[in-house]
Amino acid sequence: MSRGWTAQDQSDSTAVLTALGNKYSAEILCAAGTPKSAQTLSKDIEIPIATCYRRIEELVDAGLLTCEGRQLSEEGRRTNIYRRTVDEVGVNFSADEPTFSQKRRTEAKNRIQDQLEG
Template identity: 80%
Template sequence: MSRGGWTEQPDQESNALLSALGSKYSAEILCAAGTPKSAQALSEDIEIPIATCYRRIEELVDAGLLECEGRQLSEEGRRTNIYRRTLDEIEVDFSSEEPQFSQKRRTEAKNRLQDQRTD
């Protein structure tokens, strides 16, 4: 269901979403991933251990909140995945028996505009 650019999350995905959002550092990773970044860059930006960052990234990708946007060469010459969040806003409604989620997904146009500002 959609309302004003918001889409509701199916019930089966709610638990994964709530779990991913409830993990320490997940919100910080999502905030930092407004532009494409590697796990190493995210780890450095929010000052968390790289292993923790990789675990949170995996949870966020599994929940559909973060996506791998491609690969690029690191400063050391290794290919690394680049991640970006898939949404800008999420709403949680606890008034029912199960939490209900609505999210405002990022558009490709918004991603392109954001990328132009950071170049």
């Protein structure tokens, strides 16, 4: 189901565009179709862990990524795991102001993906 953003959501749309405009953000979103820790995302995408944490924070603030809980790392530490909240984001520049839409991930899709990956 798509949800269009309106003018009152301008700060949200700016946060989304800013987050998506940063290097590695799209790669993190693609890799986070299933729950993953920052350490796993950093390894999968081959980016520095500090950069990965910065991008994760921006994506969470923009509502594109969510913390799904915590799990034990290989070192035995509790670590956050993240999953993207959207499958698609669209921007339309044909009007005076850009309009935005997004296709949110459903919980059913998350469960199916988890079963396929698990």
